[in-house]
């Protein structure tokens with residue numbers, strides 16, 4: 001049930017039972033435990049989005065034990081606005097709970113014009129995090145990521161910037177995202193030499209997108225670094241919403257450059273087959289897709305997005321059935337690869 005909070009008032013009180021039903025997993029070889037479901041603010045938190053809904057999604061998430069919220073400098077639109085809106089909501093509602101929350105941000109994609117607002121230079125990463133902290137109205141983030149590999153900047157420079165950010169107290173832990181296995185190994189060696197707590201890799205991973213299975217997951221297991229899986233629902237494809245066309249207000253209908261009608265058409269037969277498997281398990285497809293990821297090696301948390309409280313609640317219920325038979329796993333493999 002969504003609690004009604006008057007705008008501008010700090011009336012949110014977190015549900016006392018918030019830790020009762022969420023599972024937490026240790027992130028690699030670190031002291032940190034993450035909830036098996038984390039919430040991302042890539043979409044639905046920009047200036048184009050309804051801020052009451054955004055606040056309700058965050059408060060309901062925390063009420064159900066989601067302690068980890070993920071942002072990046074360029075989430076919006078416009079760029080920066082998701083952090084700004086998160087910061088406003090945080091200040092009004094979450095200040096008493098700061099130490100119960102694990103907030104991440106990132107830099108690595110284009111953020112501001114000119115040669116210093118993109119990729120992986122020390123100049124970019126340090127300036128970007130300073131900007132993020134202002135927008136978030138936080139003294140530090142719990143986790144700061146390099147968002148994507150930079151083919152030109154020496155990795156030594158990028159990793160030293162991450163290490164210095166931790167030494168300056170602006171982030172407690174660091175992570176990388178979208179790095180291949182080989183670069184992940186190099187980053188781990190550098191960050192180990194710099195005695196920097198590198199605990200996590202954020203990678204795109206879902207039933208429909210398994211690139212990490214080639215060698216990244218094994219590498220993360222060997223390095224004892226956690227994997228947090230982003231776009232676990234393939235941005236909404238792994239739900240039942242596109243079964244009979246493109247619903248109004250869906251990510252596809254809104255004209256996302258990352259998900260279009262062609263992706264729906266290309267995957268619809270797989271989606272139908274996966275829906276049948278999920279129904280036999282007594283789950284929605286979204287719930288099965290999340291549960292499936294939580295059974296993969298190295299996966300510590302599944303980083304979902306939600307455009308409504310209803311979606312969030314549906315996804316939270318994935319935890320009610322996390323067990324798969326070999327037969328079900330085989331059916332899922334066949335349905336998703338056919």
Ligand SMILES: NC(=O)c1ccc[n+]([C@@H]2O[C@H](COP(=O)([O-])OP(=O)(O)OC[C@H]3O[C@@H](n4cnc5c(N)ncnc54)[C@H](OP(=O)(O)O)[C@@H]3O)[C@@H](O)[C@H]2O)c1
Pocket residue numbers: 039040041042043044070071147177178202203230231232233234235236237239240241249250251252286303304305306307308310311312314315
């Ligand atoms: N590191 C990176 O490079 C990177 C890249 C992408 C994302 N991320 C992170 O990962 C987070 C999640 O990514 P994502 O938003 O792509 O994740 P996702 O969970 O695959 O997709 C979320 C979207 O699917 C739809 N949806 C979710 N639950 C649903 C349900 N139960 N029924 C029907 N539709 C449902 C909603 O879209 P609509 O309702 O709008 O259709 C929602 O916004 C991001 O917020 C970000 O933090 C990181």
